[in-house]
Amino acid sequence: MVFWHFAPIKPAWLDGEGGARAYFTHPLILLGIGAFAAYELLFFTSLGSFRQRWYEIFLASHVVLQVVALVFLYLHFHTARPYVLASLAIFLVDRVAWRFGLKSTTMTTDLTVLPDGETIILSANWDKPASKQSWFTWSRQNIRNGWKPTDHVFLTVPALGRKHALQAHPFTIASAAPPSQHKSGGDDEQPVHCWLNLLIRAQKGFTADLLCYAHRHHRVSVRLDGPYGxxxxxxxxxxxxxxxxxxxxxxxxxxxxxxxxxxxxxxxxxxxxxxxxxxxxxxxxxxxxxxxxxxxxxxxxxxxxxxxxxxxxxxxxxxxxxxxxxxxxxxxxxxxxxxxxxxxxxxxxxxxxxxxxxxxxxxxxxxxxxxxxxxxxxxxxxxxxxxxxx
Structure with missing residues (x-):
């Protein structure tokens, strides 16, 4: 479709005055090319090989390029505007209302550098809150309410610097999941204790910075978004x-x-x-x-x-x-x-x-x-x- 969009059977610039230069410098065409270029860059920076080598660049470019593409698409043609606004609304609800408002929590965690010198255990423990049967409390359940095996969380460590305060990195929860229900002990329910461990192998970027930080500090405040899985x-x-x-x-x-x-x-x-x-x-x-x-x-x-x-x-x-x-x-x-x-x-x-x-x-x-x-x-x-x- 992209080929036929840009290369019709009879090129549009042959019908008008000014030739190809006038056609490709028209604002409508420039905006369309801008949206196309943004989505192509989005594709290449999303490849697995690129993500593994430059995850931080992938993370930042993914958001920036998507916003740029939507802006170009919004201005490119008026019929696309309702769809662009709908996409923006979904993005804002997911990021602001769901993730930051309902699924995220901040806690102080322990940092332990393991004997290999390249692996960190980020750990925390707490008593699981008592469950309440209502839609609002269910929707607000975050990592403090427990997790299931193979679930993952998005980890943000603001203490590493300004650029890391805006990054969220996914890690599988390496510790056993807590029981889903509180234990009965006579007339009262006994609280369930949660033990959270994240196994982090230092490579480049965020994990390397976290390893350096863990050598100097044993505790750090983090934001955890999740669990998902x-x-x-x-x-x-x-x-x-x-x-x-x-x-x-x-x-x-x-x-x-x-x-x-x-x-x-x-x-x-x-x-x-x-x-x-x-x-x-x-x-x-x-x-x-x-x-x-x-x-x-x-x-x-x-x-x-x-x-x-x-x-x-x-x-x-x-x-x-x-x-x-x-x-x-x-x-x-x-x-x-x-x-x-x-x-x-x-x-x-x-x-x-x-x-x-x-x-x-x-x-x-x-x-x-x-x-x-x-x-x-x-x-x-x-x-x-x-x-x-x-």
Whole structure:
């Protein structure tokens, strides 16, 4: 459509006086070209390779270019103005009313630099507010009201400087989700305590500045916008007889909360869990396996051994191969295939396997291909890939 818009069968400038120069310098055409150029730049700065290298530039340009494009489009032709105003209204409601007004909160958090020297744990804890059944209180629920496994938040740290005060960076919540309901203790409800951890790997820009700040300060005030996310991965795992999770590096921030919810029964509505089991027609002993691949032995400090030991005691089959820096890449294909085939051979009736993988692109592709090959052989597999990046 863009081609036919700019290059009709008979160019418009051939019909008028002044030729191409007069045509392309006409205000109506200039405004249209401006809107087109802004959207093209918006596309190129939104590519994954650009976002990963220059996230701050992507973040700023995405907002600026969108505003510029809407201004040009508004002035370009009068029939477009209602649609531009509607787009602007949606943007303002989302950013001002929803995110800043309802979903954001400010809190003081602890900063801990882990032994590898390149990873930060940003943590906070508080008592979860008592839930109240009303539409207004439901719409105002932010991170203080809890979260679900695989949810993420947008983090803003104004203390890092003026430019960072306007930036919001997404991070998956790496800690176990709190129970959805308050615990009963006699006549009174016992408050639920929330423990929030964000696992932040320092790279460039914001994360590098935060690492430098964490070396000098142990506490910082932050703004958290969220939580946001989907329960698809957890629902898929709970519906399966065999749950397989593969984490590469900081992908443990995705798989650890999922395993905790599966084995410890926290972070989700228990009624929904029981309904899911009822739909399956019978209760069963679910097998939960997790493989965590780390590049360095120091990365194992990202999750306390006591937490992993508790999961293993609750039934988790955990495999943590030697670090890739020492032993090279582990046999991911053999491990995942073995877990799938073990279930197929150990039971007579057909059972479903759910696989969740979170890690670098190479690991995600490897697990995806392994599952595809198993499906060709007749295995019943559901797969969810939690990809890094934004």
């Amino acid at each position: 989907s329960s698809h991965a957890l629902d898929m795992l709970r519906a399966a007889d065999n749950a397989v999770l593969v984490a590469g590096g900081s992908g443990i921030a995705v798989t650890f909360p999922l395993v905790w919810a599966l084995l410890m029964g926290e972070g989700t509505d228990e009624d929904e869990h029981n309904e899911l089991l009822a739909l399956r027609g019978k209760k069963r002993k679910q097998r939960v396996r997790m493989m965590w691949i780390v590049h360095s032995d120091e990365h194992r400090y990202w999750v306390p051994d006591a937490m992993l030991d508790k999961l293993v005691a609750s039934g988790l089959d955990l495999v943590v191969p030697p670090s890739t820096a020492v032993a090279g890449r582990p046999d991911v294909v053999g491990t995942v295939e073995g877990w799938i085939q073990e279930v197929d051979h150990s039971i007579s009736d057909r059972k479903e396997t759910a696989v969740v993988v979170s890690g670098p692109d190479g690991l995600n592709r490897l697990v995806r291909n392994t599952c595809a090959e198993a499906i060709r052989r007749g295995a019943d597999i559901q797969l969810a890939v939690e990809k890094f990046g934004w």
